Amino acid sequence: MKTESQLEARKEILLIEDSNSDSRLVLQALDKNIRRKRVVTSMDGDQAMAYLKKLKAEPKPDLILLDLNLPKKTGFQVLTECKSDANLKCIPVVIFTTSQSKSDIKRCYELGANSFITKPFDLNDFQRAIELIEEYWLGLSK
Amino acid sequence: MVDDEPKNLLALEAVLESLDLDLIRAHSGTEALRCLLKDDVAVILMDVQMPGMDGFETAALIRTREKNRNSPIIFLTAVGKTETEMFRGYEVGAVDYLLKPFSPEILRSKVRVLVELKQKSDEIEFLNQRLKEANADLERRVHERTASLEERSKDLDRSNQELAQFAAVASHDLQEPLRTLSTYLQLLEKNSPGIFKDESRQFFEIVLDSAKRMHQLINDLLSFSQVGGGERRLEKVDCALLVNKILAELKELIEEKGATISVGVMPALPAEPILLTQVFQNLIGNALKFHSGPGAKVEVSAEDRGYAWVFKIKDNGIGIDAEHFDTIFKLFKRLHSRDEYSGNGLGLSICKKVVERHGGEIWVESTPGLGSTFYFSIPCKG
Numbered sequence: 001m002k003t004e005s006q007l008e009a010r011k012e013i014l015l016i017e018d019s020n021s022d023s024r025l026v027l028q029a030l031d032k033n034i035r036r037k038r039v040v041t042s043m044d045g046d047q048a049m050a051y052l053k054k055l056k057a058e059p060k061p062d063l064i065l066l067d068l069n070l071p072k073k074t075g076f077q078v079l080t081e082c083k084s085d086a087n088l089k090c091i092p093v094v095i096f097t098t099s100q101s102k103s104d105i106k107r108c109y110e111l112g113a114n115s116f117i118t119k120p121f122d123l124n125d126f127q128r129a130i131e132l133i134e135e136y137w138l139g140l141s142k
Numbered sequence: 143m144v145d146d147e148p149k150n151l152l153a154l155e156a157v158l159e160s161l162d163l164d165l166i167r168a169h170s171g172t173e174a175l176r177c178l179l180k181d182d183v184a185v186i187l188m189d190v191q192m193p194g195m196d197g198f199e200t201a202a203l204i205r206t207r208e209k210n211r212n213s214p215i216i217f218l219t220a221v222g223k224t225e226t227e228m229f230r231g232y233e234v235g236a237v238d239y240l241l242k243p244f245s246p247e248i249l250r251s252k253v254r255v256l257v258e259l260k261q262k263s264d265e266i267e268f269l270n271q272r273l274k275e276a277n278a279d280l281e282r283r284v285h286e287r288t289a290s291l292e293e294r295s296k297d298l299d300r301s302n303q304e305l306a307q308f309a310a311v312a313s314h315d316l317q318e319p320l321r322t323l324s325t326y327l328q329l330l331e332k333n334s335p336g337i338f339k340d341e342s343r344q345f346f347e348i349v350l351d352s353a354k355r356m357h358q359l360i361n362d363l364l365s366f367s368q369v370g371g372g373e374r375r376l377e378k379v380d381c382a383l384l385v386n387k388i389l390a391e392l393k394e395l396i397e398e399k400g401a402t403i404s405v406g407v408m409p410a411l412p413a414e415p416i417l418l419t420q421v422f423q424n425l426i427g428n429a430l431k432f433h434s435g436p437g438a439k440v441e442v443s444a445e446d447r448g449y450a451w452v453f454k455i456k457d458n459g460i461g462i463d464a465e466h467f468d469t470i471f472k473l474f475k476r477l478h479s480r481d482e483y484s485g486n487g488l489g490l491s492i493c494k495k496v497v498e499r500h501g502g503e504i505w506v507e508s509t510p511g512l513g514s515t516f517y518f519s520i521p522c523k524g
Contacts, residue, residue, distance in 0.1 A: 021322045028329070069314070098318050100361075101310060102416060121321050121357050123328035 011037040011138045014061035016048045016078060017096075018070050022119065026065065026096075029130035037138065045073030049081055052088055060091055063137045066113075068097040068104065076111060083112035092137050096129075143167055144174040144200065145189035145218070154187060157246040161254055171195030175203060178210045184260035185253050190219035190231075201234040214256050216249075218242055302370060309367040316360050324353040355486070362488040365420060366473075369495040379415045381408035381453075385442055388422050392430065399430050399438045406443030409451050413520055417496040422455075424489040425516050429457035432483060432514075450502060450519040461510035471504065493518070 013030070017023040023041055030039060040061065042048040052060070064082065068075030075097065082088045092114040097104075100118040108116050117133065120126045143154045143165060151167050158165060166181065168174035171192060178186075186204070190197035197217055204210050214237035231239055238252060327349060331338055338346040385405055389396070396403065403426075422442075429440040441456040462470065462477070469475050471494040474487040497504045497518045508514035 019318065019322075021326065022318075025325060025329075069318075098314050098321070119321065121317075121324060121354065123325045123332070126325060 011063070012061045013037055013039045013063045013065060013138070014048065014052070015039055015041045015065045016043075016045065016070065016075075017041065017065070017067045018043045019067070022067070025126060026130060029127040030134065037134075043070075045070045045075070045078040048078060049073070052082070053085075055087075060088070062091070063133075064091055064093045065096045065133070066093055068095060068099055068108075076107065079108060079111045079113055094133055094137060096133075143187045144169075144171065144192075144197070145187075146170055146192045147189075150189065150218075154249075157249055158253060161250060161257070163253075163257060171197070171200030171203070174200055178204060178207070178213075182209060183213050185256040186213055186215045187249075187253070188215050188217050190217050198230055198234050201231075205235045214238075214259075216240060216252060216256075218244065305370075306368060309364050313360050313364040317357065320353055320356055320360070324350060324357070327353070355480075355484075359486045359488070362486055362492065366488055366492050366495065369417060369492065369499060374499065375414060376412040377415055378410055379413045379418055380410045381418075381444065382410075384408075384415070384419055385422055385426075388419065388426060391423075392427065395427070395430050399433060400436045401430055401433070401438035401440060403440045403442065406441070408442075408444050409446065411451060411520060411522055413500055414496075417499065418520075421493045421496050421518065424493050425455040425518075428489060429455055429459060429514075429516075431485070433457065433459035446522075447519070448522075450521045452517055452519045454515060454517055456513065456515040458513040461512055462506060462508040462514050463510055464508075467506055467508070470506070 015023060015026055017026065020043075023043075027039060027041075030037070040051070042051060066075050066078060070078070075095065079093060079095070082091065082093055089112070093112070094115040094117060095108050095113050096117050096119060098119055105116050114137075115133075117129055120129055143151055145151050145154070146169055148169070151169075155165055155167075163184075166177050166183065168177050171194060174186070174188075188197045188201060192200075195203075197219070201215050201217075204213070204215070215235060216238045217231050218240050220242040237256070240249060240252070327346070331346060382405070385408060389403060389405075426440060426442065430438060437458070439458045441454070443454045443456075445452045445454070466477060470477065471490045473491045475491075476485060476487040478485075494504050497520070501521045502519040504516070504518040506514055506516050
């Protein structure tokens with residue numbers, strides 16, 4: 001698991017994304033704004049859950065950015081596990097994924113997702129989306 | 143024939159000979175009962191006065207047997223027919239009474255009638271049986287057909303489901319690398335500002351535009367493939383709300399075109415909301431798109447025709463030639479080059495598929511240069 005500290009690590013984002021190119025884009029977008037955060041990335045649902053469960057009393061991520069298309073354990077499964085764990089369910093989960101299928105959207109909200117964003121096709125829209133997610137869920141304003 | 147006196151039996155035989163029947167002889171009530179155990183008879187000619195069991199007693203016993211219950215009995219008696227005796231006879235189930243000496247013609251007639259009755263009765267029974275068998279056979283065949291149809295239907299459902307799944311996965315797996323392509327190209331440019339100059343800049347835009355078009359095409363193909371699948375799930379759809387939502391989404395395009403949109407009274411009716419949305423999106427979008435210059439006007443209205451609501455989207459755009467009125471609804475059919483007007487030719491075919499899935503129809507009226515009016519109907523009852 002890679003971690004990238006941004007200045008003084010304060011807010012933590014857990015990015016669960018199996019595509020290298022997409023996770024790089026996200027990091028790039030987060031990079032653009034000088035805000036106090038650190039990003040933990042995982043390419044695999046099992047690994048991510050292990051990380052989350054290990055934390056227990058320690059400070060947990062302030063936001064989970066979750067892709068639905070993961071190998072082995074699916075995004076839906078990760079979402080379900082997070083929201084059914086007493087320690088983890090308070091962490092906001094934003095689904096950030098390629099799909100724009102209404103049934104996927106419905107299912108995610110039913111499983112307790114806090115937000116569902118389809119990865120925008122245009123670079124500027126993509127970066128703007130990440131900015132907005134940060135602002136809203138981490139309360140980090142410029 | 144039941145009589146204790148053999149000469150009487152002979153006499154009866156003689157009378158009935160011409161009828162060509164099977165004649166069974168019994169000399170007593172007991173013997174009669176024994177005979178009837180084996181056979182079912184058309185008529186029983188019964189002498190009343192017999193030693194041991196008389197005719198009445200025998201008749202009474204015959205009537206208790208399931209098998210012989212309906213065999214008609216003609217009592218032959220020498221004793222005078224008093225009312226009480228006759229009554230007793232009918233009580234034990236006699237059908238008729240004949241006094242000895244009887245008229246041979248009368249006896250023959252009566253026997254013949256009863257025999258014919260029995261024959262008819264047997265025929266009916268036979269036909270009944272055949273009918274039952276034919277029925278059972280028919281039922282079995284219907285059952286087999288139904289089972290076979292059900293299986294076909296299940297196969298079809300499964301096939302449709304697989305297709306929808308395939309389309310969803312294919313769409314996703316195609317979109318992802320496409321998005322990577324497009325966004326990283328943009329990143330390339332952002333990373334090295336001014337890297338693409340003049341002609342290179344144009345090439346850059348062309349590549350980006352191509353990627354965007356493919357992105358749109360994959361989405362539209364997915365939409366199209368998803369129209370067919372599965373059972374219809376109808377909900378009460380408030381069309382006014384739907385149209386307003388679409389107009390909000392199209393705000394930018396509307397402003398860009400400087401268009402005025404008017405929306406008439408819209409009904410609420412049973413439909414599949416996601417699919418119906420696409421119809422309005424495509425038609426209203428087209429009305430705005432296929433207009434050159436300022437002053438675009440789009441009218442959206444609906445009319446109650448009783449059995450269905452007919453929706454109307456009228457524009458004052460470039461119009462369509464009559465020869466294309468049918469072909470524009472075909473898959474991938476476009477009337478303009480990509481430089482003139484954008485689009486991949488799927489919009490109207492999606493509309494047609496959706497409208498027909500709802501049981502309605504879609505058609506167009508248009509005059510080139512003046513504008514087009516698209517109509518589609520949706521049945522009121524779903």
